Amino acid sequence: MAAALSSAAVIATSSSSSPAATIRSPFGPFGSRGPFRHNTLSLHGHHLSRKWSPVRGTLLEDNEMKVAVEDSFQSKSFVPDKDGRGDSNGDSPSSSTSAMESWTIKLEQSINVFLTDTVIKILDSLYHDRHYARFFVLETIARVPYFAFMSVLHMYESFGWWRRADYLKVHFAESWNEMHHLLIMEELGGNDWWFDRFLAQHIAIFYYFMTVFMYTISPRMAYHFSECVESHAYSTYDKFIKDQGDELKRLPAPEVAVKYYTGDDLYLFDEFQTSRPPESRRPKIENLYDVFVNIRDDEAEHCKTMRACQTRGNLRSPHSCVAEDESECILPEADCEGIVDCIKKSVSSPEKLSQR
Template sequence: MAAAMFSSSLFPTTHLNKPLTSQFRPLSFRPSFSRIRASLLQDKEDKVILQDSFPSKTTSPSDSATASNSSNDTVSSPSAWEKGVIKVEQSFNIFLTDSVIKILDALYHDRNYARFFVLETIARVPYFAFMSILHMYESFGWWRRADYLKVHFAESWNEMHHLLIMEELGGNAWWFDRFLAQHIAIFYYFMTALMYAISPRMAYHFSECVENHAFETYDKFIKEQGEELKKMPAPEVAVNYYMGDDLYLFDEFQTSRVPNTRRPKIENLYDVFLNIRDDEAEHCKTMRACQTDGNLRSPHSYAEDDDESVCTLEAGCEGIVDCIKKSVTSNPAKVK
């Protein structure tokens, strides 16, 4: 998914051709910032159809009808000051994303697979950073959010297989590409971890920007190279990943979908890139959901509501400052 961010460096930003319809509408501050070009996959743009989705709130699928009607009443409108903070965060994310895209576009304007390799090497990094900070919060007794850890690990697992596919396609053949990708990834890790510690909302929005760019990049690549890709065989790693027997982690990162509703078929390289593109759209929706504190839930957790081993929090916190403040005024997280 950082791939996303930099991936749009491949091609100019394009509008998508299919509607990204879904019942999944996270409780974010979308209406106040419709002018921000950023990363949002807007409801009335051309998008990818993603069906069998969960409601935006952390309710079970059976509650979807009532959830959609009551969501606006559940979350109070942000204050003018908070709106200003969000706008600054999003503007910074957009500027940073566009700047890196221009740099990578200059370096990889005619080497698609090498560019994809660099981007997918970087793509896993935000999820590592998220999990690192979440583990730190858990160690301090501030947060205990099993669903967040599960979903972010599943996202990193998905991005790792994107990387393995690009390696099998020869994207890592030149030492310079490996050197560049690995060192950017190190810097990107610490930057994302710091951003996530200060403002999870900002970090998730930045990742949404990245994933949106990734979707657009792969979508453009498919449209321009589709006929050639259909003549080429699919890498073995892609066949094993998308058509394997154990797809628990594949379902886990798609938080807007009911498990077992998306089962790709891989017959050629075109199908591989088509599924990578759709993976990026799912990452984007998950990152959008995460921008509302406590809004993320594992797709498999809906079937585990009665499992007493599920970890929950008495009270959440946003960012390290809020966590420190609440740690001296509230009880630590408990396993109920």
């Protein structure tokens, strides 16, 4: 993921010149059983009000390697129902949703806006024209949310509160993908300065504990924050490609990028892209331009996955089920939302949380 985290960024495609784009349901056969509704997006930028502003995590969809975007995450677009699974249509608030719940969602989003805007101001002041160093810092901390999520889920598993393998598989694959982004930036010299390494590593430590705390209290908030980060990462790489595209096409691709994107074993590469069937995306790597195009599109896939995770139980691994009848693939699994919900369910119905 990369650079400047703007809460109100509206992302344009790298190759589309159309003033608007209509988005299909991005989760395909692997997403929500109730598909999200999408609107038409004007690709001209605009800004949100900071007063209880709806954070615009974006929903992205690839069409033959061309990624279109909509600013889909309005404050009403996630309305939890009485079962806690949520309604993503956003047409009208659910009658079963309390005013307190709606207020909580707005508060979570506003905090995310403040956090992302703060980070962007700091990074802008430190890395105005040092692109690779900036990318190195951001990719160093990019893996943090995913293994923070896994840390909490492993703890819940130890207590018998949670047992959903898809989340652990997908989050590990996301971390694996971000690690290769980091290796690419290191090969490009982004970690040459001691200051950059020191800053990135210490931010990562702080970010880890912050994400663990946030995910423990509200997984929805943690996933939404990561969606905002990933959506802006997409826009930042997209801008970099447009600005530096001609030069990038003349430079060779790092060896680590060629091995990662064109290797024989791409299971984990398919695993983090939860909105598309396995083997449906096979990148070409001929130069450095292709590398950054694929990093950008990886961030789009992360954004879609984080968007899906905001509805509890919505995440599905692309490799989890091959049966035509989806009901054959559903296994009883322990499930809870945040530590308060886990404790409450373990006390009230421990047998449900311990089933496989």
